[in-house]
Amino acid sequence: MRNPVSGPGRTGRPRSAAADAAILAATRDALVELGWSKLTMGDVSARAGVAKTTLYRRWAGKNELVVDAVAELFDALELPDRGSLQADIEYVVLSFAELLRRPEARTALMAVVAESTRDEALRDRIRSAIVDRQKRLVVLGRARAQARGELPYEEDPHAAGHTTDLIFDVIAGTVVHRALVSAEPVDEVWAASFSALLMHGLLGAAGTATP
Amino acid sequence: MRNPVSGPGRTGRPRSAAADAAILAATRDALVELGWSKLTMGDVSARAGVAKTTLYRRWAGKNELVVDAVAELFDALELPDRGSLQADIEYVVLSFAELLRRPEARTALMAVVAESTRDEALRDRIRSAIVDRQKRLVVLGRARAQARGELPYEEDPHAAGHTTDLIFDVIAGTVVHRALVSAEPVDEVWAASFSALLMHGLLGAAGTATP
Amino acid sequence: MRNPVSGPGRTGRPRSAAADAAILAATRDALVELGWSKLTMGDVSARAGVAKTTLYRRWAGKNELVVDAVAELFDALELPDRGSLQADIEYVVLSFAELLRRPEARTALMAVVAESTRDEALRDRIRSAIVDRQKRLVVLGRARAQARGELPYEEDPHAAGHTTDLIFDVIAGTVVHRALVSAEPVDEVWAASFSALLMHGLLGAAGTATP
Amino acid sequence: MRNPVSGPGRTGRPRSAAADAAILAATRDALVELGWSKLTMGDVSARAGVAKTTLYRRWAGKNELVVDAVAELFDALELPDRGSLQADIEYVVLSFAELLRRPEARTALMAVVAESTRDEALRDRIRSAIVDRQKRLVVLGRARAQARGELPYEEDPHAAGHTTDLIFDVIAGTVVHRALVSAEPVDEVWAASFSALLMHGLLGAAGTATP
DNA sequence: GCATAAACGAGACGGTACGTCCAGTCTTGTC
């Protein structure tokens, strides 16, 4: 997950596994209470009952720590079969919005993205720890819709990847924008409007040639 | 724009108008060079040839200053008539993406949004200075499409507002997510795919009843 | 007293005389409440109901202002004839100590003396406004004692000046040191001890040849 | 000397002893060059090659730092046996005057005394670090004079203390006043006059009953 | 069982920026 000093026959005192969990939990607590910009490494170490040195031994800085602390929140997203493509879309939209209602998630997500605009390594970390892992939801939803006959099969795997990416950007981007920028509620009514729009878009676009 | 010390009987030396422009320009320069997190008030004041106190007399802090400095960049967005709804959408998508390629815009936008998750006043400021002002593009595009007969007229002004908001969130959110989170290029090909999706969504959704 | 823009045919609005008194009184008040180091020009101007510009038009800075504000306190010292040299000494010692009990006098005196160690002009100002004016007390006391026959007449006016200076330094220095440095009370008992010492010193030294 | 974080179970990195010396030396240098009022904590820290926080970790402020920096100058005062009481007095007067010729001593001493008029803790610090330590000179000089038979022995230790305090105030106060307030030279001639006065005062007063 | 060696807590360290305060000057409009 981080930088375990690899090597087989390690000697010396091993790193405390409990410390890791305590630190990540403390980081989430601090995010809730203080938000990104007021969160300090010293405060996290104090909450976790751990020396500051221990933090820096495991994470390079605030950004990396927060990405790890928040990433697993996103893994809780699931996609049960609601019987139709539109219902599945509505479900994922509402689930994601609920996640973004958690202060630690909303503040951390935008902050690390902001930092990542100037930090290549951080961008990769975010992508591998958060973004790419949630594309599974789109892949799963499409597969189900195709199995149901709601969407046509895509032969070309390259084009399929592009479509997945597009859908993911549309859903994730729109929900984030609605929730955090426009600061309007993401409720059932809105989710229905949005998923109707997206549904028609997918069906219509599928009929046309997409390069 | 900021906090003009209201009151009719003005007295004392008036605030320098030149200082305002110098400060905002210096802020944008510093954002380009340093990014959000490394930008400091002291550095901005030095670049602007202005005392730090002058900054604090006019803006409450870094967040407010940056919102104002960046807001006017967004005002440069325009929507010339490209002849069709799809062409108009593609144009605005590419224009917006080009704006997000500017370092000061990309880093500042996400950072202030991140801060705004814990700061009501900042959220309002962002909304009034940036978000609401750009909705004009959606309103204009829809009106043109309706004039061309590409989209039906919406009777209910309430529903019309909701649709405008939805379209705005979809376009802005998706482009931002593609550009900053997925970190993939927003080029003509992608813009064509996305606008096709959106076009079909709009047309299809227009045929159905939207509550 | 300060720097009156001399010249006969002055034009324009004349300086307010009331402002002067208000400023000096405000300065003394501020000294009592805040002490030397916390006293600010802005605060004085506000207390006096006067613009800061007006202060700077009349005094060069904090030091000069405070010297003027405090100097007149010292003019209140008097030396009524108590019938004997020792009684006169005791009286002046106690009077001076009482003056030093006033916060504005004690803090201001030492502070301006401290500043004057690096400022020739300030030293002169202190000397002319405070120190030299109080030597009158020593001169008067000696004259009375000589008239009473308690002290011999000094022929050489040069030597007489030196003796006056010495007595002045001994009395003023010792009282200040007792009151402000040793921070012990200057009461009747101590005044009696000190004046006895000084009396014997004067009588004994008068018998010997003083160069 | 300062605030050693007491407690037996010391932990953490110990404070650098070298830093202490460097800071005090830098403080004296800065006093010489800039004087009290222009001396800044930031400047001292820069001269000492030390972070500003290190200063504040050890001293509460400028006043406390300067007292400590100057106190040890006074410890250099000595009182070799010159053979007679008068010679000893002259020696100590001239030594003290020489010390007061050092810019760091003259400016710092008066400034901290001025500040101490509003700060109980600072007054105590000055007393323990400077004043009381130099009373040793008076005690020593009297003991020698008593051994020589120049002064009578004082039975009552209480009265002896009072006499010591009085002599100390007279010597220190008079020399300071001559040097810093009257701003006249303290040379051999003046020292002879003053010590003659004091000698006769001591001898004469000893013959009388002092309450 | 005892040395080795890394991890650990504590906290001092050199830095950097903060946001505030004050000095002293300048620019208005009013008296």
Add this chain to the structure above:
DNA sequence: GACAAGACTGGACGTACCGTCTCGTTTATGC
């Protein structure tokens, strides 16, 4: 031209964190 008001530059303040360092202490393993 003096004045009240208040914005201006400039610089120090004392605080808060950063990320590093240096201690003494603890805890695994491997000889």
